[in-house]
Amino acid sequence: MAEGRYKDDHEPYTVLEQPLDTTRHVRIITIGAGASGINMIRTLRKTLSNCENVVYEKIPDIGGTWYENRYPGCQCDIPSHNYQFSWAPNPRWSRFYSETSEIHGYFKDLVVREDLGDAIKLRHQVEHAEWDEDKGQWRVRVRDLNTDTVIKVVAHFLLDGSGILNNCKWPDIPGLHTFKGDLVHSASWPxxxxxxxxxxxxxxxxxxxxxxxxAISPIWVALSGLQGTSTSTAGEVFDQDKTLYKRFVKAIEEVMNNKFNFGVVKEQLSSYMANALKGDKKLIDMLVPDFPLGYRRITPSVSYLNALHEDNMHLVTDPITEIFETGFKTQSGEIIHVDAIVCATGFDVSFRPRFPILGRSGENLQDIWTEQPPSSYMSCAVPGMPNYFTFLGPNAPIGHGRVLTITEHAAKYITRLIHKCQEEGIKSVTPRQEAVNDLNEHIATFMPRTAWAGTCRSWFKNGEQDGPVTALHPGSRIHRFHMMQNFRGEDFEYTHWAGNRFRYLGNGYSTLKGAGMNSTW
Incomplete structure (x- = not known):
């Protein structure tokens, strides 16, 4: 008997009494109300019908990293006029590189303006997710931190917008938590x-x-360079001249996109840094890098180099071997007593989820990405994890410029897949392992031709000196966006609600406007 002729229970095939393009109701859970989660609420509302979406956010407010990171001096390393959604341009940024409070305010304003808040549940932390193959649903446990109770919910699609820079990483130094002074992490600043x-x-x-x-040096008075540049006057001009504003944004975007192949000579930047360090050979030897230009994110901070000349500053480059109650000891044997330790040691960038995610075979994604380097399909889907999508998964172009545009493109791609499932009676979709293997082969072969593969520790390689580049896309931003325009359906595996994949064709009629029950094309 031909496959798909009868349903799984062997009942005779029947025509589905509904017109073509009738969309099945789906429930969507999004994890995180940062940039990805906020944008996805709007994208779903503008694009899909017959769906509900709830966003669970563990912290007390929206904004993700721009709520959690509020240490003194915190600001974006992308020019403000390009760190914004394409659908929400802001000509009135107060600074060229805006501080965290202004960026957080931008997101807060959008949630109110677009009426997105009703989809968000704050102080709700996802703790466990498991795929139910029979029901075609994710079974999710969420802890309501307001009441410290666990609720159980289900969804047809699980969208992971928890991001990358959200799980602070303490340094692995013996005695760290024996310190009796103030111990602070930059991502959890009191x-x-x-x-x-x-x-x-x-x-x-x-x-x-x-x-x-x-920022915390009592001698330092003001930031220098573009970081402190006010753009409020320009904002008035941009408000009045939209064409000029668009040209300005496009010009910055062009510079940012060209970072993939920029030809700034390393010696020029070395000379610039040496000049900022006032020719101090000791500081130059310590701070001017010998790894390739672009290997790590370029930091727009003149103030840091200048601050190192202050009398109250002491630069230590020896590794810390031990922390005790009143200070720490370095590898050279130097003992330094301090009142406070600020750990600006970043985040866990392994891509491993912070909670168990059990896929089709019962395997936990946490374990899979522990035993092998994290990999995904175009940074948004994972083999064996049906109907699970990420916005900034492994090998997204997060080092190529602003993240907000990246997550917009990912949202459109994911939404296209969800709509296909709604319309065609698809129960689940997951990328084929062989497709991901081929993509990984291309990434591994391409990356050595880039600066990112240099022999130096980088969070692009999960803090390792040697190893695969797991955090970056193998190409430019434009290359990435171009790639995401086309949906390669052949790279996915599908299961259907009915045995016959064409049952969605229905009763011979169409919902298409202009081609209804008694219309011509």
């Missing part, structure tokens, strides 16, 4: 912490550390 007059050690000189050091 709003009422008074560091004035204290001897503070800042551990880490990535983006957070570079921003914190000059």
């Amino acid at each position: 709003t009422d912490w008074d560091y004035k007059g204290k001897r503070v050690a800042v551990v880490g000189n990535g983006l957070s550390g570079v921003q914190i050091v000059p």
Whole structure:
């Protein structure tokens, strides 16, 4: 008997009494009310019908990383006029590189303006998700942090918008939590912490550390360079001249997109840094990198280099071997006593989920991405995890420029897949393992030709010196967007609610406007 002729229970095939393009009702759970979650609410409402979407957010407010990261000096390393959604341009950013409070305010305003808040449940933390093959649903456990009770919910689709920079990582230093002074992480900054007059050690000189050091120095008065540049006057001009504003944004976008192949000579930047360090050979040897340009994100911070010349600053590059009650000891044997330790040591960027996600075979995605490097289909779907989608999964173009545009494209791609399932009676969809294997082969072969594969520790390689580049797309931003335009249906596996994949054709009529029951084309 031909496959698909009869349903699974062997009852005779029957015509579905509904017109073509009748959309099946689906329930969607989105994890996280940061940029991805906020944008997805709007995208679903503008694109799909007959669906409901609830967003669970573990923190007390929307905004994700721009709520959690509020340390002194925190700001975006992307120019403000390009760190915005395409559907919500803001000509009145107050600074060229806006601080966290202004970016968070931007998201808050959008949620109110677009009436998105009713879909969001704050202080609700997803703790467990398991795929039910028979019912074609995700069974999800959510803890209501307001009441400390667990609720059980189901959804046809599970969208993971928890992001990458949201799980702070403490340094693995012996004795860290024996320290009796103030111990602070940059991603969990106490709003009422008074560091004035204290001897503070800042551990880490990535983006957070570079921003914190000059901001908490009592001698430092103002930021220099573009970071402190006000754009309020320009905002008035941009409000009046929309064409000029668009040209300005496009010009910045062009510069950002060209970072993939920018030809700035390494020696020029080395000379610039040496000049900012006032020719201090010791500081130059410590701080001017020898790894390829673009290997790590370029940090727009003149203030950090200038702050290192202040009398109250002491730069230590020896590894810390031990932390004790009143300070720490370095590898060279130096003992340093401090009143506070600020760990600007970033996040867990392994891509492993923070809670168990059990797929079709019962395997936990946490375990899969522990035993092998994280991989996905176009950074938005994972083999064996039906109807599970991410916005910024492994090998997204997160080092290529603004994230907001990236998540917009991902949302459109995911929404297209959900609509296909609604319309064609598809119970579940998951990428084929062989498709992901082929994509991984291309990524692994392509990456050595880029600066990102250099022999230096980078969060693009999960903090490893050697190993695969798991965080970045193998191409430019435009390359990525071009790739996402076409849906490759052949790369996916489908299961259907009925045995016959064409049952969705229905009763011979169409819902298409202009082609209804008694219409011509």
